[in-house]
Amino acid sequence: MPNQNDNQHDNNAENQKLTWYEKFSHPLEYRGLRFTIYTTIAILIGGLVEIPPFFLQGNVQKIASVKPYSALELAGRDVYQSEGCFYCHTQMIRPFKWETDRWDINREYGAEPYSKAGEYVYDHPFLWGSKRTGPDLSHEASLQPSAAWHKAHLINPREMVPTSIMPAYPWLFEKPIKADEVVARMNALKTIGVPYSDDELKNAPAEVEGKTQGDALVAYLLKLGRDTKGK
């Protein structure tokens, strides 16, 4: 029986064109160790070129209107993370017409209403998500600006959207916020460059005083897209 490769070459004119390449590739592919070493060197060179720009601050164009999260919003961001909202929701509008049309229905975010790197400078970690079981939330502040709507929706999504499959989170509006945890989080963020002032740190416990985790989550949702709206 003829070798399968030969057979393919005979039958496929397209493959014929690549036979010259096999003179280089076959000797490499048949020497596993040498091939591994060469590929490792190639990847290391690629890494040397690609990794440093990752740390260059100048690569991210700052947006002056984007401000750090307040103490209450930050507490809400923690709830968003611990409840895994990002498993069903993204926070990134890609530069495609069908996305920008959908998430900036009223053209409130300028001529290029997709998400920019500068919008995420205070996000540690990013909560971009990758699955849209629910809608993207990047512009939630303008798509649904009512805190009362968000509260009712989180307590029972079916009440606001009868066909909704989103889980209900009623208990969040009974759980208090731990002020010392929020202050610790703000201090940690400050050490990695989020510009919280001493006043903001001092006032944080008063800001979350008497508020529930649900209130914080609503505050967080109303921060999404607020800073870049109309800019």
Ligand code: HEC
């Ligand atoms: C199982 C998937 C799922 C999870 C988990 C989930 N959602 Fe949803 N979410 C949805 C779906 C589906 C919708 C669309 C129907 C609706 O509005 O209820 C939605 C809608 C929303 C909306 C309304 C968006 C709009 O503009 O209409 C908000 C706000 C929201 N979710 C926030 C959250 C938050 C906050 C959490 C975490 C506490 C969360 N979701 C968890 C699936 C999910």
